[in-house]
Amino acid sequence: MREALVAAAFQLFLERGYEQTTVDDIVALAGVGRRSFFRYFPSKEDVVFPDHERCLADMTAFLAASDKEHEPVRRACDAARLVLGMYAENPSFSVQRYRLTKQVPGLRAYELSVVWRYERALAEYLRGRFTGRPDGTLRADVIAAAVVAAHNNALRSWLRSDGLGDAGAAVDHALGYVQKTFGRAAEPARAPVFISPAPEGYPDDVVVLVSRRDAPLWRVVQELETALGRA
Amino acid sequence: MREALVAAAFQLFLERGYEQTTVDDIVALAGVGRRSFFRYFPSKEDVVFPDHERCLADMTAFLAASDKEHEPVRRACDAARLVLGMYAENPSFSVQRYRLTKQVPGLRAYELSVVWRYERALAEYLRGRFTGRPDGTLRADVIAAAVVAAHNNALRSWLRSDGLGDAGAAVDHALGYVQKTFGRAAEPARAPVFISPAPEGYPDDVVVLVSRRDAPLWRVVQELETALGRA
Structure with missing residues (x-):
């Protein structure tokens, strides 16, 4: 019944336009009473969605x-x-x-x-x-x-x-x-040094390295060498 | 006149409620005709905004x-x-x-x-x-x-x-x-190596370094040393 009302409504909306179609037109085509319509749909808008x-x-x-x-x-x-x-x-x-x-x-x-x-x-x-x-x-x-x-x-x-x-x-x-x-x-930085995915809008050929300020420099360089493929 | 209509409308909306106030009520209080109202506002909603x-x-x-x-x-x-x-x-x-x-x-x-x-x-x-x-x-x-x-x-x-x-x-x-x-x-990376502001959600004590893959390693380390304050 619900599907029949939706189908009838859309047939009429497409044939004569939404504004020109009344709930009475819809129930007449679907062969049901007005109360059935309002049992499923609070208003004419609702039958569209x-x-x-x-x-x-x-x-x-x-x-x-x-x-x-x-x-x-x-x-x-x-x-x-x-x-x-x-x-x-x-x-x-x-x-x-x-x-x-x-x-x-x-x-x-x-x-x-x-x-x-x-x-x-x-x-x-x-x-x-x-x-x-x-x-x-x-x-x-x-x-x-x-x-x-x-x-x-x-x-x-x-x-x-x-x-x-x-x-x-x-x-x-x-x-x-x-x-x-x-x-x-x-996911904020957990490791002291890590390589992050490049942010949106950055070219593909960049490496983004995130380091805590207190990380030992050798750890940072090591991570970087690995990322740049030059270990 | 426009301001008077807005003032009259809000006085009535607050006194008796929006739905209970008609355009006729608003123009009566403002002392103007209906046509004046619709010259300024296409509908009752419009007087609210x-x-x-x-x-x-x-x-x-x-x-x-x-x-x-x-x-x-x-x-x-x-x-x-x-x-x-x-x-x-x-x-x-x-x-x-x-x-x-x-x-x-x-x-x-x-x-x-x-x-x-x-x-x-x-x-x-x-x-x-x-x-x-x-x-x-x-x-x-x-x-x-x-x-x-x-x-x-x-x-x-x-x-x-x-x-x-x-x-x-x-x-x-x-x-x-x-x-x-x-x-x-x-603003995608222009310099071969640069320090970027930390993304949202990262702790304040991190340094974010962006480097092109082909940047010389000494340039990257130099930039990093400066950022970490250990040059």
């Missing part, structure tokens, strides 16, 4: 099931992948909805509020993990926003390409940038 | 007036400071509006759409600056989201504290985190 509530619940449960062993930035990225999974489950429906959402300001506003709820779920998780760290809430909010922006950059490219190509690989690449940018903050 | 359109226009103009000499991440942060300026101009009005917005879902949705427009303005500017760079649009979108999240983290703390404290210093600190995180990406 039928799976976000489930996906938000899945994300919240996934984050709640985290433990201290999970690197927090990586965990937030994995949570964002649940959203991609929902879109990738049904590419043609996702592409249709993307086109519809671009045309109807009310649906764009609805989508922004959904995105905001995902972002808050990620930020709440990260705030919990960063409790007691300097600037914990700031880092949590910025990283949550970065995860959402990277995910949506890849998702929208995929939707604009009509759902062709590998959405998973594109999102992995985008989230990889976020992990590379922020993940290091989660 | 009377300065965002001007601020968006200021931001767009500020970004359009950028040149190649401006470090792009810093420039985006400076653009975000224009929004803070608007809030800080009138703290008590901003705090009242913050409380009202938290209570009324329709206003929260409106605010999300305004925030989205700021974020898009910043992202468009950064996309232009990063044209031709690998992952240019991804970086632009992520950095724009990070700037907005950092700005709003500091702004909301200030609003929650009833507009006490130094909003400018709080926002500078938050944007400083974003600049430190992403700013480096904009």
